[in-house]
Amino acid sequence: MQNQVISKKDLAGFVDELIKSKAAGEVIGIKTQGNKFNFGSLKSAAELRLDYDISLLPPKKYFFPQTETVLKYEAGANPRVEPVVEEKSMCIIGVHPFDIRGILLFDAVYGGNNPDPNYFLKRNNTVIIGVDCLKPNPKAFAASMGTAATDEGFDLMLTDIGDSYFVTVGTTKGENLLKKHAKAKDAKGGDLEKRDKARNDALKNYKVSLKMKPEEIPALLDANWESKVFHDKSETCFSCGSCVMVCPTCVCFDVQDDMALSLKGGERYRRWDGCMLTEFAKVASGENFREHKEQRFRHRMYRKGKYLVERYKYLGCVGCGRCATHCLAEIASPAETFNLIKEAK
Ligand code: SF4
Ligand code: SF4
Incomplete structure (x- = not known):
């Protein structure tokens, strides 16, 4: 048409x-x-x-x-599981x-x-x-x-x-x-x-701009794992997770079971989760493989600028500005971090 x-x-x-x-x-x-x-x-x-x-x-x-039940179950002698x-x-x-x-x-x-x-x-x-x-x-x-x-x-x-x-x-x-x-x-x-x-x-109305072409971001990150920018920027991070919760490209969720007090059954649900939260990378043994906020901050930037584009062809950031708008510490903008890394070279 x-x-x-x-x-x-x-x-x-x-x-x-x-x-x-x-x-x-x-x-x-x-x-x-x-x-x-x-x-x-x-x-x-x-x-x-x-x-x-x-x-x-x-x-x-x-x-x-944000929260979604994915299955319901009955416990007891004849257990039953039903997808939702x-x-x-x-x-x-x-x-x-x-x-x-x-x-x-x-x-x-x-x-x-x-x-x-x-x-x-x-x-x-x-x-x-x-x-x-x-x-x-x-x-x-x-x-x-x-x-x-x-x-x-x-x-x-x-x-x-x-x-x-x-x-x-x-x-x-x-x-x-x-x-x-x-x-x-x-x-x-x-x-x-x-x-x-x-x-x-x-x-012309955009106030923030990236000082490189978006397709240059993966190589920039590849070459700058040790960049001091991740340490400096993350120093004031509250690990509040606001930046990941408001992001249109954050896809992660956690799965939890909610058993009824009667123990007769319950439901399993998934809910939004995000890599800037302290417990995100904690595994069953108690090990947290991104224990420090600098590691989480860097991971988020690599996810936005490198990991997702390598796997799915889309960059993990679309430049909406929500993270920067909601970050109390004013450190969440990927454009700002990518620009600083480029300038520091
Ligand atoms: S970068 Fe900002 S919004 Fe994200 S976890 Fe840290 S303080 Fe919170
Ligand atoms: S600017 Fe990028 S990282 Fe920030 S919320 Fe938007 S898409 Fe997500």
């Missing part, structure tokens, strides 16, 4: 129609939360705030909830390109030879309506990570071009929703120019 243009009024009508018809399941969108923004269930298009910078938590929470897999249809409106890149990384990590059913029964039933980020967060550096725009990972992508949104059509699913529920019209050459101008202007 040719790309479309939809007036702001008609976009609101489209969103309200999706909410009413449930044509794509539960409608989730970006809304205000206090003086910040977060994704949540939409009751009406009036709640939607597509002009935001970053959400408190990335949209990954809809495919990979929740299937859900959703339409998430207002996902920024860098968060879509985060979801693509998740798809790679949770896919492969042994796809995770809990993740994919939600992910595959979700329509993603993205929006270009025209007012980036002051700590974001997506422009220099190459993640400020994306050609993949969305069903529809909106770009604010004034009174209207340019709608880049990504999939047949997106196209069908538009055809059936929206009043949109074919985009003209001038509209495409407006979209590209809006995107290019947005790149």
